[in-house]
Amino acid sequence: MERIKNIIRDFGVPRFIILAFLVALFIMAPFVGADLPTQITNLLNRFSWNAVLVLAMVPMIHSGCGLNFGLPFGIIAGLLGGTISIELGFTGVQSFIMAILFATPFAIIFGYLYGVLLNHIKGGEMMVATYVGFSAVSFMCMMWLLLPYHSPTMVWGYEGKGLRTTISLEGFYDKVLSSFLEIKIGNLAIPTGAILFFAVLSFIMWSFLRTKTGTAMTAVGSNPVFAKASGVNIDRIRTLSVIMSTWLAAIGILVYEQGFGFIQLYMAPFNMALPAVSAILIGGASVNKASIANVIIGTLLFQGIVTMTPTVMNSMIHMDMSEVIRIIVSNGMILYALTRKTNDGRRA
Amino acid sequence: MKNKSLLYKIILVVILVAMCFLMIYIGRGHTIYFDNKTMEVNGREVEAPYKVKVYIKGNEVADLSNGDRGMAIWIGPKAHIDMQVTKVKGGDKENISYDVPLPRAYDGVVINLVGLMNDAPYDTYISEFVPLATVTSAEDEEVVLDEFGDMSFDE
Amino acid sequence: MKFDVRKFLADRSVPIMFIIICAVCIPLSGFSTSYLFNEIVTRIVRNTFLILSLLIPIMAGMGLNFGMTLGAMAGEIALIFTSDWQIWGIPGVVLAMILSIPISILLGALCGTLLNKSRGREMITSYIISFFINGIYQLVVLYMMGPIIPILHESIKLPRGYGIRNTVSLLNLRQSIDNLVSINVAGVKIPVISFVIIILLCLFIVWFTKTKLGQDMRAVGQNMEVARAAGINVDRTRILSIIMSTVLAGFGMILYLQNMGNIATYSSHSQIGMFCIAALLVGGASVDKASIGNVFLGVILFHLMFIVAPRAGTVITGDSMIGEYFRVFISYGVITLALVMYETKKHKKKKMTKEGTENEK
Numbered sequence: 001m002e003r004i005k006n007i008i009r010d011f012g013v014p015r016f017i018i019l020a021f022l023v024a025l026f027i028m029a030p031f032v033g034a035d036l037p038t039q040i041t042n043l044l045n046r047f048s049w050n051a052v053l054v055l056a057m058v059p060m061i062h063s064g065c066g067l068n069f070g071l072p073f074g075i076i077a078g079l080l081g082g083t084i085s086i087e088l089g090f091t092g093v094q095s096f097i098m099a100i101l102f103a104t105p106f107a108i109i110f111g112y113l114y115g116v117l118l119n120h121i122k123g124g125e126m127m128v129a130t131y132v133g134f135s136a137v138s139f140m141c142m143m144w145l146l147l148p149y150h151s152p153t154m155v156w157g158y159e160g161k162g163l164r165t166t167i168s169l170e171g172f173y174d175k176v177l178s179s180f181l182e183i184k185i186g187n188l189a190i191p192t193g194a195i196l197f198f199a200v201l202s203f204i205m206w207s208f209l210r211t212k213t214g215t216a217m218t219a220v221g222s223n224p225v226f227a228k229a230s231g232v233n234i235d236r237i238r239t240l241s242v243i244m245s246t247w248l249a250a251i252g253i254l255v256y257e258q259g260f261g262f263i264q265l266y267m268a269p270f271n272m273a274l275p276a277v278s279a280i281l282i283g284g285a286s287v288n289k290a291s292i293a294n295v296i297i298g299t300l301l302f303q304g305i306v307t308m309t310p311t312v313m314n315s316m317i318h319m320d321m322s323e324v325i326r327i328i329v330s331n332g333m334i335l336y337a338l339t340r341k342t343n344d345g346r347r348a
Numbered sequence: 349m350k351n352k353s354l355l356y357k358i359i360l361v362v363i364l365v366a367m368c369f370l371m372i373y374i375g376r377g378h379t380i381y382f383d384n385k386t387m388e389v390n391g392r393e394v395e396a397p398y399k400v401k402v403y404i405k406g407n408e409v410a411d412l413s414n415g416d417r418g419m420a421i422w423i424g425p426k427a428h429i430d431m432q433v434t435k436v437k438g439g440d441k442e443n444i445s446y447d448v449p450l451p452r453a454y455d456g457v458v459i460n461l462v463g464l465m466n467d468a469p470y471d472t473y474i475s476e477f478v479p480l481a482t483v484t485s486a487e488d489e490e491v492v493l494d495e496f497g498d499m500s501f502d503e
Numbered sequence: 504m505k506f507d508v509r510k511f512l513a514d515r516s517v518p519i520m521f522i523i524i525c526a527v528c529i530p531l532s533g534f535s536t537s538y539l540f541n542e543i544v545t546r547i548v549r550n551t552f553l554i555l556s557l558l559i560p561i562m563a564g565m566g567l568n569f570g571m572t573l574g575a576m577a578g579e580i581a582l583i584f585t586s587d588w589q590i591w592g593i594p595g596v597v598l599a600m601i602l603s604i605p606i607s608i609l610l611g612a613l614c615g616t617l618l619n620k621s622r623g624r625e626m627i628t629s630y631i632i633s634f635f636i637n638g639i640y641q642l643v644v645l646y647m648m649g650p651i652i653p654i655l656h657e658s659i660k661l662p663r664g665y666g667i668r669n670t671v672s673l674l675n676l677r678q679s680i681d682n683l684v685s686i687n688v689a690g691v692k693i694p695v696i697s698f699v700i701i702i703l704l705c706l707f708i709v710w711f712t713k714t715k716l717g718q719d720m721r722a723v724g725q726n727m728e729v730a731r732a733a734g735i736n737v738d739r740t741r742i743l744s745i746i747m748s749t750v751l752a753g754f755g756m757i758l759y760l761q762n763m764g765n766i767a768t769y770s771s772h773s774q775i776g777m778f779c780i781a782a783l784l785v786g787g788a789s790v791d792k793a794s795i796g797n798v799f800l801g802v803i804l805f806h807l808m809f810i811v812a813p814r815a816g817t818v819i820t821g822d823s824m825i826g827e828y829f830r831v832f833i834s835y836g837v838i839t840l841a842l843v844m845y846e847t848k849k850h851k852k853k854k855m856t857k858e859g860t861e862n863e864k
Binding site for chain 3: 364367368370371372374375376377378421423455
């Protein structure tokens with residue numbers, strides 16, 4: 001009995017409300033004439049696009065760097081990889097692999113710098129991360145205009161320079177993962193490739209967290225004094241976790257793009273940190289605790305709300321309140337996590 | 349001490365609420381339309397004058413020939429209107445002022461100046477201005493763009 | 504004591520950097536002096552009140568109040584009502600201010616309570632609160648105004664019959680305070696009353712720091728434990744500082760919008776916190792220390808940069824967007840820099856005290 005109570009308490013009231021809301025949406029869906037297989041396809045698709053971005057939260061939470069509001073920083077590395085790959089003329093599956101390869105060095109360099117910075121400001125990571133992300137995005141806005149890109153599919157047609165705000169990926173890596181081994185049953189389509197890709201990354205992450213370095217990372221996050229006493233180089237581990245987060249964010253945006261079909265530049269990365277942060281929190285993570293299960297559950301719940309609310313709401317009350325609900329749910333969740341007392345005593 | 353500060357708070361709230369009502373009273377804005385049109389006053393037809401110039405707060409807001417309509421803005425419950433009336437072409441100019449109470453419920457108030465000048469009953473020369481349906485949906489507002497332009501991240 | 508030139512310059516690195524940026528950009532932009540002076544005066548009038556609202560939470564040690572957006576939203580809701588009831592001119596402004604007070608107090612109390620629950624990360628929390636309340640604001644303004652909250656005029660509603668339009672015109676309120684008494688000095692229009700209001704607020708803040716409550720806030724800002732030991736109700740003091748900031752931000756937003764002449768219902772407030780904070784930091788303030796002088800220097804330098812950067816960027820690169828992005832980058836960069844400097848200092852201090860206690864053992 002005590003255990004059940006504990007589980008409920010750990011689960012948290014807001015998560016319970018969100019889950020109940022989603023269940024209600026699914027029950028309602030057939031009554032308002034929404035086709036369930038289509039809805040599930042939608043959900044699975046959006047899950048496969050976003051899951052890697054959410055996974056990018058895990059390393060930094062483990063090492064005690066908090067929620068990675070600096071996600072846009074890693075996304076920029078991914079955008080650089082994607083655009084360079086197209087610029088150099090790669091197409092099809094090749095372009096996706098090359099995009100990952102090109103994004104990797106950027107992600108490592110950015111992640112390293114970002115990690116070193118965060119080591120100087122322990123305790124204030126989240127706020128600084130937010131603004132480092134913003135600064136990087138606005139700096140890149142200038143760079144997208146100035147960097148010497150020439151590929152006609154990417155630059156503005158009439159000027160011949162400066163990247164477009166959205167770049168279509170048709171002929172490049174549009175749906176390369178989603179269409180790989182895709183399973184189709186009637187209206188239901190499962191983007192197997194993309195889900196497999198995420199599964200592989202999750203498995204690597206899961207096994208990493210069980211290696212010596214991985215457990216050290218968890219130790220740094222949950223009990224830095226103990227970690228230091230047992231001879232762990234805290235700063236190095238933290239930097240490593242930031243590099244991992246940044247790299248995953250870079251890969252995450254490429255996966256997102258292959259599903260979505262477009263590269264979005266300029267101000268687009270601005271919006272991307274908060275949904276990922278709230279997704280992992282909805283999945284049961286807290287500011288200093290997160291697991292792969294949190295990622296999967298959280299992404300499913302969050303994307304479930306994003307996909308289901310418009311259809312159900314629209315046909316029920318003829319008002320599209322989905323955007324507003326999404327804002328309230330996601331930020332409310334982050335707010336809930338931030339205002340909960342962290343019980344490890346790291347912060348007074 | 350405790351009671352005293354509570355008393356101050358209550359007084360402050362009362363003053364603020366009172367100011368609210370005062371502001372609603374003195375700040376009610378109206379669009380006034382002036383008609384210089386022939387109308388029936390107490391059962392007899394009164395011809396509109398040849399020309400009426402309307403001044404609000406010293407500014408000329410309308411120059412109305414017979415049958416014209418002019419427009420001005422007034423803030424407050426009672427409009428003070430100065431007029432320069434020319435009865436017939438080439439005739440003498442006559443300056444007159446009126447204080448016209450404006451009905452709270454109307455946003456746009458039409459005042460027939462002929463009725464006003466000839467002491468007609470209040471509700472015969474005052475009427476509500478009803479805009480045409482198309483006017484309300486027109487996008488003719490003065491739009492000043494957000495000065496920080498197109499860089500919002502609208503979360 | 505010797506005057507340390509290096510320290511003097513290092514403490515003022517951000518304003519000095521901005522003076523250099525402006526000095527380079529002004530000649531490039533080719534704007535006339537009288538145009539620049541007019542613009543600067545307009546922006547001082549528009550923004551100073553809002554920026555001043557940030558000072559009190561800084562004094563209470565709660566950092567940059569990103570939650571000032573809450574006050575801005577309260578001000579907007581109040582203005583939507585005055586606009587709907589057609590209360591015009593100065594009475595309209597006064598009415599909006601009074602109406603905004605209860606909304607601001609409510610939101611400020613909520614924000615303060617939440618911030619008390621998240622000590623040590625007030626800024627990120629206040630930042631997320633502003634997004635969360637923005638969601639609630641949209642719910643109220645976009646869906647509830649009309650069917651639940653009565654709106655009299657169809658003209659400010661969306662054609663679908665509920666929710667407020669993207670822009671609400673404040674045509675009959677526009678610059679009613681600015682134009683009340685204005686004098687012309689060498690081609691520059693100076694709105695006297697607006698300046699008087701700003702100066703009164705400055706005097707209020709100066710006076711407030713000397714009151715019991717002001718002293719309490721300062722004590723809480725310096726050291727919460729010591730303040731608590733001295734019998735100060737820390738939680739209450741912190742909540743009060745946020746409430747005051749929110750109410751002042753609401754007033755500031757109303758003055759800002761009466762100067763602009765219309766409300767961009769869904770976007771006016773979203774950027775305002777960021778720009779006010781950036782301006783304050785440009786004036787040489789830091790996360791834990793800010794003065795009225797910082798506010799004025801900041802508003803002048805920041806907005807000078809804001810006016811000249813796009814044009815100068817166009818001249819240098821031939822692309823008008825570069826300058827636009829440049830000023831956005833600078834705004835974010837300044838905030839980032841200030842946050843990093845503050846957190847580094849805090850981290851060092853914590854490390855030193857920790858080592859100190861360890862040595863004692």
